[in-house]
Amino acid sequence: MSALSDLSMPSSNLSEPASDVLLRIEELSLHYGKNQPPVLQIGNLAIDRGQTVGISGPSGSGKSSLLYLISGLLKPSHGKIIWNGTDITTLGEGETDRWRRKSIGFVFQDFHLIDEVSPLDNVLIPASFIGWRIDDATRKRAHELLDQVGVPLARKSTSDLSRGEQQRVAIARALLFDPPVILADEPTASLDDAASKTATDTLFSLAGSNRTIITVSHDQDVIDRCGRVLRFDKGALIDDSANIKEKAELA
């Protein structure tokens, strides 16, 4: 398979071109035990294509759980998670893996790069999941991504990179399959202020009409850069800035 031929985004049955809504959550709840109170409960929530969404709240408020639910890594106890018209809670594990590979780019707090390979090979790691041949086109794309996030191509050792650079390599890795959605879990929590600002700039530079960014963060600078902020507490969505804006417009 050519390196780049598989980069087309969601398959036709996942397309819903008539609507701008990319993600719709309906009556979602997550319990860690039958008689336990829900760790997360959301009535209805829609996120449009191209939005930058910040999820904030205190620890244990359910924001990371939401990220794992919408990425298909967790199955909800109830409810639907509909991406582009497809309810991913109904997909089998293999289908969910394929969907996530094509649709979601993940960025983590601790980067989780592999120190023993070069930054370039770190970017190329996802290609090994599906047996991509590392041909010139794939390598060129990885070069371009590293260039795009501002990591010098000459750097051969991942462990020698600064933490900020490592996070930017992780962002480049998340982009290899050119996913329409980037999910970031505390992307600046391990970085100092300067590195945090560069990483945030890099992350938000990826946003556009064809790319939606959803990030969980305690970092107010990151939250302030988001077009929409969802605030959670005790597993419930307590604030949605879109609603506030809507209410303000109505007022």
Next chain:
Amino acid sequence: MNPFPIVMASLKRHWIMNILFVLLIAIAVAIGVGLTAQERALRQGSAQAADKFDILIAAPGSQTEIVMNSIFLQHSAINLLDGPYWGKLFDDPRVEIAAPLAFGDSWKGHSIVGSTPQFVTYLSGGLASGHVFETIEQAVVGAAVPLAIGDEFEPSHGHGPEEVLDHHHGAELHVVGKMQPTGTPWDSAIIVAVEQVWDLHALPTGHHEPAGDEHDHQDHEDHEHEEANTHDDGDHDHDHTADHDEDAHDHGHEHDDDHHATRIGPPFDLDELPGVPAIVVSPKSVAAAYTIRSDYRTDHSTAFFPAEVLVEMYRLLGNAGSVMRAMALGSQALVVAAILAAILALMQLYRKQFAVLRALGAPRSYVFSAIWSYVSLLVVTGAICGLGLGWMVAQSVSRIFTAETGMAMQASLGSSELMLAGGFVVIGLILATLPAFLLYRRPVVSSLRGS
């Protein structure tokens, strides 16, 4: 799916631990391989050594001792078969070759064996150089004896640690021939006319001596008396060291020119034949072999096929080998268990990495194949190194054994060693599924959260 970037990274990350894993596996495999290869080399070497010894006839006693003396030249005191009982073998129509073996002397640790010229030719399948001895002062040396044709040497009494270096017989022997390598302990032996051994020990030489030799036998009177006593004590003990060690001195025999005139080889005069430790017989047919063996199993003599003794020795060796192999298998099982436990612990360190890969889109099968390939690579590498290590150890042991015994031992890797290493690999590959399965089943989110 190509898990090798992750496999290689995992190998690099904990390279010291991985090298230790490979070493442990290699040692475990090497123990088994070395034991098996060594045991087979010993069997092959001993079988080759006994190849020319179809039947041994000796005085009643331990057949194993007779084999050790006659074939492996590991000398010990054994009874002598009196001349009249074996002399008639030379006229037996069922016998192709019969050759007496007389021990007692050595030169610098090399056994000097008295026999017949026919036996030399029979044993070595033709000499590499020179000719067989034609007088009692001539000798033929084995391929590994550091003597060349034309060299002279003086035999000492005794063998190995019992060799009495200052107890020379006073006879100078001349090397006239060198045998081809036989791959047996006889490569380290020096063969002289059996008459030479008898003469040095003041025994009759198997031939009626000319009148002129009377004086010589008078010279040996003391020894003759001593030997006679030994023969008369009922045990027929032929331990010359015991006979002579009290008077470690040069016998000072007068080996004058008359010795050159002494006849060597058959036919012997039966009434002049001294006792010998063993007779090697090559029969003309298989049927003849059995009838000869039967005829010489009497109150005065024993006859047996050395191969039978070897089979019994192999059985004992096999039993010991089985115990050692069981112990090796036990140690292998322990190594596998230890490595598996260590890898399971190591996998705990990897679980977040694999959870991240899953979040990035890696299917479960990718995680499984990466961990399985990683463990399998360690097992296969260790097993290959173990094969090599086991072979090297077996080679070294064989070399030492060959140097000490002269018996050619070629430790090689055969199907049993390959099967042993292969079995280890198969078990390793199966067990490798355990950590792979455990991590494969682990929920991604709990690993991502580090709980």
